[in-house]
Amino acid sequence: MxxxxxxxxxxxxxxxxxxxxxxxxxxxxxxxxxxxxxxxxxxxxxxxxxxxxxxxxxxxxxxxxxxxxxxxxxxxxxxxxxxxxxxxxxxxxxxxxxxxxxxxxxxxxxxxxxxxxxxxxxxxxxxxxxxxxxxxxxxxxxxxxxxxxxxxxxxxxxxxxxxxxxxxxxxxxxxxxxxxxxxxxxxxxxxxxxxxxxxxKLPIDSFGLGLLVVWIGALQVMLDIGKEHDWFASGAVITLAVIAVVGFAVFIAWELTDDHPVVDLRLFARRNFWAGTLATSLAYGLFFGNIVILPLWLQQYMGYTSTDAGAIMAPVGLLAIVLSPLVGKTVTQVDPRKYASFAFVVFAIVLWMRSHFNTQADFMTLMVPTIIQGIAMAFFFIPLMTITMSGLPPERMPAASGLTNFVRITAGAMGTSLFTTLWERRAAFHHVHLSEMINPGSIAAQSTIAGLTSSGLTNEQALAQINRIVDQQSFMLAANDIFYMSAVLFLLLIPFVWLTHPQKSSAGAADAAAGAH
Known part of the structure; x- marks a missing residue:
């Protein structure tokens, strides 16, 4: 042009x-x-x-x-x-x-x-x-x-x-x-x-925009209030879910038939776009759900201040900053699917390491997986964005970037809500099992109560203290469950990356910008 x-x-x-x-x-x-x-x-x-x-x-x-x-x-x-x-x-x-x-x-x-x-x-x-x-x-x-x-x-x-x-x-x-x-x-x-x-000058798809506002709004509010309303035991949550699903279905049908859609869903006809967006979004949902859980656990059950919890999370940027330019320069010579697969393997290793945390873990033990995670971060976004955008003409780039970022943001919000809910439910499960061990027949439980009462606590205060310990252990075990499950899910995401067809030429990443088709 x-x-x-x-x-x-x-x-x-x-x-x-x-x-x-x-x-x-x-x-x-x-x-x-x-x-x-x-x-x-x-x-x-x-x-x-x-x-x-x-x-x-x-x-x-x-x-x-x-x-x-x-x-x-x-x-x-x-x-x-x-x-x-x-x-x-x-x-x-x-x-x-x-x-x-x-x-x-x-x-x-x-x-x-x-x-x-x-x-x-x-x-x-x-x-x-x-x-x-x-x-x-x-x-x-x-x-x-x-x-x-x-x-x-x-x-x-x-x-x-x-x-x-x-x-x-x-x-x-x-x-x-x-x-x-x-x-x-x-x-x-x-x-x-x-x-x-x-x-x-393009006409605005006002009906499509209205549908987008309705179904996204309903979905986000449902995710936000679901946990405190016990999800689908609540009529309000069910109503919001129905509005979101019906709104989404009508939105898809409308956007695919409108001459000037507010969202260009026809981009999903390209295999690299839909497979790349799917892999990126599912991985981001997993990643974001986990980076919400870790600081919550540190602040609520390990006694960390918000600043200290942030300090444990911050080193993830170190290796990401060092390695990202290297990945950017070499992604044209290496199959980006290999880089993305490597990132998912490193994410899985990091989460497997975290699944072995306990309440005695010190600052360095908690920080080491975060530092390693920086490697995965560097090899995650760039190759997947390169694959997703490959072959697109320049005039479609803003729409494609907007759509893939939209799906990623939505996946991150869903990951946050689902993971915090699952964390609390797994903690309740572990709490029940740990509490069963505290009974008159347990020598360990009775000696602990005796030790606490001899230090000046009443029987009720001793039991409350034990309950706090059980709470701490329950949420730690629940976090371990989520970290382990996430490690497995990251490995299961690797086949999605290989559904794509990267550019054969050495200008593969550049074609993401300029488009060769």
Whole structure:
């Protein structure tokens, strides 16, 4: 196409600063998906609501973000990729400022929803603009730069959020976005404003958009309230599930027959796209479910502060940062399916190591698997994104990136909800079995009670102390069960990777950017 001729790869310092600007905006966005997690007790206490109500601070962002991400393709064709990205970052800064100034929980939730919605196009467009900034031969390196920010930010979120909450006040988790966002949007506009993509006026699929809002909203709220309402024992959860399923079915039928769909589901006709998206999303759901469980266990049952729990999670970025550029440079010479399979094997080894944790585990024992996990992170995203995007023409890249990111975000939300529920149910199962051992016929139980009462505790206080120990052991065993199950599931995901057909040529990763078909 003649319209694509003027947009050549960036050179020298412009490419370096362009990469930094796009990565900074992406980092800020991804950071905000997790930075509020450890601050929830402080936010809920300050605004006078329960911690359960406080979780809507996270959910409102996730729902709005999941709805906005698939709209990226339509919006970028309507307004242009550069203008849309700059507007997304600028509005994100405004919404962040409003979140920090929110006087009550209802206002905070509303501004978090706005923040999530305007953030939607940011990640897919950062991919597209970054790939267009590099020559085809360096497309793998471009993906490596992008992947590093998306891998490190979720881990840094709890660490940074905990430190800010402990040493400053919770509004600053939002205020820090203001200078960062302004710097990112200024640099992006200066470098990319003359590289705007062609635009065309497309009609908006308002009915499809309405269906998307309904079924995604119902699904996310169902996942959020399911645990506290005992899932399908609750009429509200069943109603939400029916709305989500029926809405999803009608949405699929409508989008496949509409001339200008709000989400381009025809992308799933490509084997590499559907198989790559499936492998990425299932793996991300497993990964995200596990990185939620670990800090919860450390904080609630091992006595770790939020900052210390974040410190155990943070080293995952070390090897990821070192190895990602190497993977990016070599993914054109090596079958990316081999890299992705290797990543899944390393994930399985890490989770198998964690399945052997006990309540006596020290800081280093807990940290070693996290450090090793950095290897898996480096070999995970880049090869799978290379496979998923291979063969796509440039004009379909924003829609494809938006759709695959949407499925991944949704899988992460489902993984979080399902894993925390399973963790509690397995803990209840172990609690019953451990409690059966505490009876008048157990010499160990009676000697423990005698020891506690001789130290000055009443019989009831001694039993309460034992119950706390049983609780701690139950949740540890439940975490071990989940880690072991996840290790097995990662190995079972490997065949999904081999359903894809990677590019035969050495320009395989570059074809992910430019498209050869």
């Amino acid at each position: 003649s319209t694509a001729i003027p947009i050549q790869p960036l050179q020298g310092a412009a490419r370096v600063w362009g990469t930094i600007a796009l990565s900074t905006a992406t980092f800020m966005n991804v950071l905000d998906t997790s930075i509020a997690n450890v601050s929830l007790p402080a936010i809920a206490g300050d605004l006078g609501v329960s911690p359960n109500q406080g979780t809507w601070v996270i959910t409102s962002f996730a729902v709005a973000n999941a709805i906005a991400v698939p709209l990226t393709g339509w919006l970028s064709q309507r307004f242009g990729q550069v203008r849309l990205f700059a507007a997304s970052v600028f509005l994100f800064v405004i919404a962040s400022l409003m979140c920090g100034l929110a006087p009550n929980m209802a206002t905070l939730i509303a501004f978090r929803a706005l923040q999530g919605f305007v953030a939607g196009p940011m990640i897919p467009l950062s991919q597209s603009l970054l790939l267009a900034s590099y020559p085809r031969a360096l497309a793998g390196l471009a993906m490596a730069m992008w992947a590093m920010t998306t891998l490190v930010a979720p881990v840094m979120g709890p660490l940074l959020g905990g430190w800010i909450t402990d040493n400053m006040s919770w509004p600053w988790i939002f205020y820090i976005n203001v200078p960062v966002g302004i710097a990112a949007v200024t640099a992006t506009w200066a470098i990319y404003r003359k590289r705007e993509t062609p635009t065309r």
